[in-house]
Amino acid sequence: MIVTTKKLFEAAYGKYAIGAYNINNLEQAMGLFQGNLDSQAPFILQISKGARSYTNKLMLEALIRGADEVFPEAIFAVHLDHGDEETAMDCINSGFYSSVMIDASHAPFDENIAITKRVVDAAHAKGIVVEAELGQLGGVEEDISVDEADAKLTNPVEAKEFVERSGCDSLACAIGTSHGAFKFTGTQGLHFDVLANIQKNLPGFPLVMHGSSSVPQEEVARINDAGGKMLGAKGVDADQFKRAAELGVTKINIDTDGRLVWTRVHREFFRDKPENFDLRPPGKIFMAAYAEFIAAKNVKLGSAGQLENVRKLVG
Ligand code: G3H
Ligand code: 13P
Ligand code: ZN
Numbered sequence: 001m002i003v004t005t006k007k008l009f010e011a012a013y014g015k016y017a018i019g020a021y022n023i024n025n026l027e028q029a030m031g032l033f034q035g036n037l038d039s040q041a042p043f044i045l046q047i048s049k050g051a052r053s054y055t056n057k058l059m060l061e062a063l064i065r066g067a068d069e070v071f072p073e074a075i076f077a078v079h080l081d082h083g084d085e086e087t088a089m090d091c092i093n094s095g096f097y098s099s100v101m102i103d104a105s106h107a108p109f110d111e112n113i114a115i116t117k118r119v120v121d122a123a124h125a126k127g128i129v130v131e132a133e134l135g136q137l138g139g140v141e142e143d144i145s146v147d148e149a150d151a152k153l154t155n156p157v158e159a160k161e162f163v164e165r166s167g168c169d170s171l172a173c174a175i176g177t178s179h180g181a182f183k184f185t186g187t188q189g190l191h192f193d194v195l196a197n198i199q200k201n202l203p204g205f206p207l208v209m210h211g212s213s214s215v216p217q218e219e220v221a222r223i224n225d226a227g228g229k230m231l232g233a234k235g236v237d238a239d240q241f242k243r244a245a246e247l248g249v250t251k252i253n254i255d256t257d258g259r260l261v262w263t264r265v266h267r268e269f270f271r272d273k274p275e276n277f278d279l280r281p282p283g284k285i286f287m288a289a290y291a292e293f294i295a296a297k298n299v300k301l302g303s304a305g306q307l308e309n310v311r312k313l314v315g
Contacts, residue, residue, distance in 0.1 A: 002068065003314050004129045005077045005099045006169060008042050009206040009250040011310045016302025017209075017245040020044035021294065022081060022255035024051045028262075029063050031287045033071040035294025039304040043074075043294075044099070044251060046081040061096050075310055079131070081253070088119045092128055101172070105133035109158060116166040124167070131251070134162045135174030137211050156197035163202055170206040170251065173198055177211035181220075181233040181256050190240055192247065199248040206250040213256035214238045219264055226267035238300040245302060252301055261293050262286055 008018050019036075023029050023045060036043045047060055054060075064078060079099040080091045091097040100123060104115040116132040123130045135154030154173040163171055175191045177183060198207060215235030223230055241252055269282040298304040 001072075001075050001314070002078055002098050003042075003075055004127070005044060005079065005131070005206075005251065006129050007314050008044070008075075008077060008310065009170065011042070011306065011313050012245070012250045012303070013204065013206060014246060014248065016306065017241055017249050017252040018042060018044055018303050019294070019298055019301050020046050020079065020081075020208075020251050020253045021258060022046045022048055022051065022253075023060075024054050026063055027283050027287050028258065028290060029067050031290025032294055033067045033074050034287070035291035036076070036298065037071055037074060037307075038291060039295035039298040040307040041295075041298040041301075041303040041305070042076065042307055042310040043298075043303070044077045044079050046079050046253065046255070047097075048081040048255075049083065049087050051081075052087070057094075061094070064096075073307070075307060075314060083119075085115055085119060088130075089122060092119070092123050092126055095126075097128060099129045099131065101131040101133070102168075103133045103172075105136055105172075105174075109134075109162070113162060113166045116162075116168055120167040120169075129169040130167075131170045131172055131208055132162070132166055132168035133172035133174075133210075134159055137174050137178045153191055153194050154198060156194065156201050159198045160201040163205060170208050171198075171202070172208040172210050175209065177209060177236055179211045179256070181213070181215050181230060181235070181260070183211060183213075183215065183236065184234045185232070190236065190244070192243060195244065195247045195249070202248070205248065207248045208251040208253065209244055209249045210253045212236050212241070212252045213254050213260075215256060215260065219257075219260045222264045223260065223267055226264070226271045228263065228267055238297070241300050242302055254297060257293065257297070258290060261289050265289050 077098045082103040088100045088102045102119040104112040120130045136152040213235045220233045265286040
């Protein structure tokens, strides 16, 4: 069942975070739905602009409609990840997405508000909810590269004004994370002080944490042992998710960790079976491994076991 993130956030606020997972293909879709049902968790399925153009946006929509039929007990939101204004409008008009992100965080404050407000007005007219972003993460997101040294944390005072003037439904905050597998070069970590001040200024308002993959060292080691070259990869400690949730983070974005599962499975498979050239055997292993990964991540997020509570809320 496709729902808006609004309902999911009402259920989760202050207690746990909902996992927001990016998908691009059939195998990810199968593993994602299976893992969330295995752990009895509601979830957010995210589609990036790059995922929409990987094959064709309609192919992804068809996949998700299919998964909704194959897994009728699943409760999830369909969300555009890091949309620009044009893509956000396209998703709003598609009638398929229940939630969109407008990411104008690269624009000056007033322009970010103006762009976000245009998307909010169009989305709300159709019952669709909007995530916006203020502040800049390090690393690479979509086409925009922001040097980690110049990463700009969200200003808690500006956050309140931004939400009031733009009318957005949730806010992605920069609190020290970055996208990708190389998040921290030294001793940097999450700025819970900044998060606490944002929550103080916006009590009860759903916050979003991007760049939250854990980049498990065991996974990186297995990839490297099977011919990969990911030296110095480092992520966010998943044991910090619950503290973030208590401080108002209701959505935690995870993409890179899923890519690592894919890379590990395929590298090890073809290393160990060099004579094999069938795509289905490693695909099967990946779907099972991805489901297992999602279920374990939901335990860290606290969303595991919440499916029936959420079902009562969404009716
Ligand atoms: O934040 C970006 C997400 O990880 C999506 O990545 O744009 O390569 O699909 P992508
Ligand atoms: P990761 O690169 O840490 O998985 O972050 C994903 C993300 O923020 C998607 O919007
Ligand atoms: Zn992101």
